[in-house]
Amino acid sequence: MLTLHRARLVLADPAAPPVTDGAVLVDGAVVAAIGPFAELAGRGARVRAWDGVLVPGLVNRHGRWLLESAYHPDPREESGDRPLPPPAELTEERWGGSARRGLQRMLGHGATALTGPFDRPSVRTAVARSGLHVLPGDGASGSLDPLDGQALPAAVHRPLAVGGAADFAVFDEPGPGAGCLATVLGGRLLHRRR
Structure with missing residues (x-):
């Protein structure tokens, strides 16, 4: 199925000029075309x-620490949504739940890749199922x-290119402090701000 993602500004490669009223045509999990919306519609x-602003997917370079050394509380715990020091005697099952919530929060910040490796089996499973790309890191x-x-x-993570993976994010404005509107990983919309 073809999906055309239109944005006020498309920055497929941070080293290249942006495309105003641009679009990225996605065919399955792959970028089929990038250019002005009028040409791709x-x-x-x-x-x-x-x-x-549509940009390539980002790398969270703190992935290992965020998933194996921090706890992401369940909203029912009423502990907020920021990473916390892990509670004492956290079971492997609860580590897995924390990792899944942490991964969702990373997607909510435009990440399509994160640094590993991961030692905890439940965290490795959560990361593998998420589809995020794992890169070496500190x-x-x-x-x-x-x-x-x-x-x-x-x-x-890597510039968007025709024939490459459809991994990108859309922010309400460019630069630090911008809010992530959507994150697409392998052509699938995995995060959309409500």
Whole structure:
């Protein structure tokens, strides 16, 4: 199925000029075309219009720490939605639940990749099922926000390219502090801000 993601600005590669009123045509899990919306419209694709900036998916460079050294509380616990020190005697099952919530929160910040490796079996399972790409990293502590004060080019997993993976995010504005409107991983919409 073809999906055309239209955005006010498309920045497929941070090193290249952006496309105003641009679009990314996705065929399954792959980018089929990138360019001005007017040139890509009318191909029988479902259109998703985003009022924001479409960028390549980001890397959360604190993945290992966030999933194996921090606890992501269940909303029913009324402990907020920020990572906390893990409770004493956290079972493997609860580590898995924490990891799934942490992964959802990473997607909510535009991450399509994170750093590992992961030692806990329940965390490895949650990461494998999420579809996020695992990259080697140092496991340093940090934020759920992949930008985490750094410039966009340093946070990008890989530029969007025709024939490449349809992994991208849409933000309401460019740069640090921007809110993530949507995250697409392998052509699937996995996060959409309500």
